[in-house]
Amino acid sequence: MVKAQQSGRSGGSRKGDATKLKILDAAESLFAHKGFDGVTVRQITREAEVDVALVNYHFGTKRELFDSVLMRRAEVVNQDRLDALHGVSREAAPDAPTVEAIIHAFLEPLHQRVASADSGWKDYFALVAQVNSSHDWGGEAMTRYFDPVVRQFMVALQQALPDCPPENLYWSYHFLSGALTLSFAETGRIDNLSAGMCQSTDHDALYPRMVRYCAAGFQALCEPAAPQN
Amino acid sequence: MVKAQQSGRSGGSRKGDATKLKILDAAESLFAHKGFDGVTVRQITREAEVDVALVNYHFGTKRELFDSVLMRRAEVVNQDRLDALHGVSREAAPDAPTVEAIIHAFLEPLHQRVASADSGWKDYFALVAQVNSSHDWGGEAMTRYFDPVVRQFMVALQQALPDCPPENLYWSYHFLSGALTLSFAETGRIDNLSAGMCQSTDHDALYPRMVRYCAAGFQALCEPAAPQN
């Protein structure tokens, strides 16, 4: 009776791995739509069609399962974003890339993944959105997983806007983060408000507008007349 | 054994009203910080220092209590916002008010209430923020309580930006809504990211920047070069 080991020296696929995947997928989808407290481990195992005890066997506690879900795709997102950032930096060299290009590098990877075949990404981003606006345990997880890369984007933005007060840069990112978060939540509110003219799920309509909106916001907060102090 | 009546023909204050207030306040604070599923009615009644059964006696089910919390201050916000909107419309007449003035009318009432003596407002807005980005039952409540007034702001914005494609106006509001939502959540993420340079709780720093950021975003999405569907 030993706790499950990290079953992989790379390439070795054990029996339990399929089970772990089923649990992770079910948990991802359920947590994304109903939140951590809104989901029971029995709902998860029912959806994954496995026994209740397997969650504790493979992942430990419910919270550890939640963290596993969060962690699974975080590395991929971070790598995607860094690649995109280096891409636009290389293209613009020897000049610094534009604000719009940097924001594009930050958002485009998400856009790509959401449009991909793996529909789990949509659930994943909805989950991240929920964690991002969570008050208690949320901030800590977000900080741990994503902030290191975010910091690199802040550096690039500061170079693109050398005269911008850093605090205005942080606030600008904060607003972008909020817009992003709400968009991924796909609440359907804009559908209702606009009487169907806009749709939460239409990321192709969303992305170009979000990039432009936020780029303009960044620039407005970096003009001399912007709020100081 | 009769369900509690709405105890007020106006001005008449019954015994149970004090209890209802204590429950509402406790529920507001707890729901705001931990979400609907993250709070138990026993936690609420413990914080309110009343018996568990009183929640069901005065409000019915847990969800009905939640709705009562949400509803309590919604009317006030809506009235504040409408007053502010009419104010800026009157000032600008016979011209249409500027985008920045309209956004100010939308946000300033929240700013005022948060800064007021009644600290419950802060909890309330944190709660609304959470509901706003909630996936299931959230959209419905937000739509019911706030969208009628939001629609009036959309009309004013369309008049301020007569050449703007309506869908871009809706998306712009969506982004503003996201920035607003995340700001009220006061997650502390920006504190951490900026190494203390910015603080989630510093609404005096937040508001002017949010108004400017969003106004610039609206205008950018309404220029001829903006994304057209």
Next chain:
DNA sequence: TGTTTTTTTAAACACTTGTTGAAAACAGGT
């Protein structure tokens, strides 16, 4: 093959959940 390790099962644990019932305490009016 037999032996060891990993995975799955089924049952139970102690505890909490939202909600209710019946009796008790309180209030105001006559």
Next chain:
DNA sequence: ACCTGTTTTCAACAAGTGTTTAAAAAAACA
């Protein structure tokens, strides 16, 4: 004082919670 309607208490309900246990089954390895 009495009666009346409102509010509060206390105990209980059935169902569900996260987690653990020990044994059975499956897989991996010799």
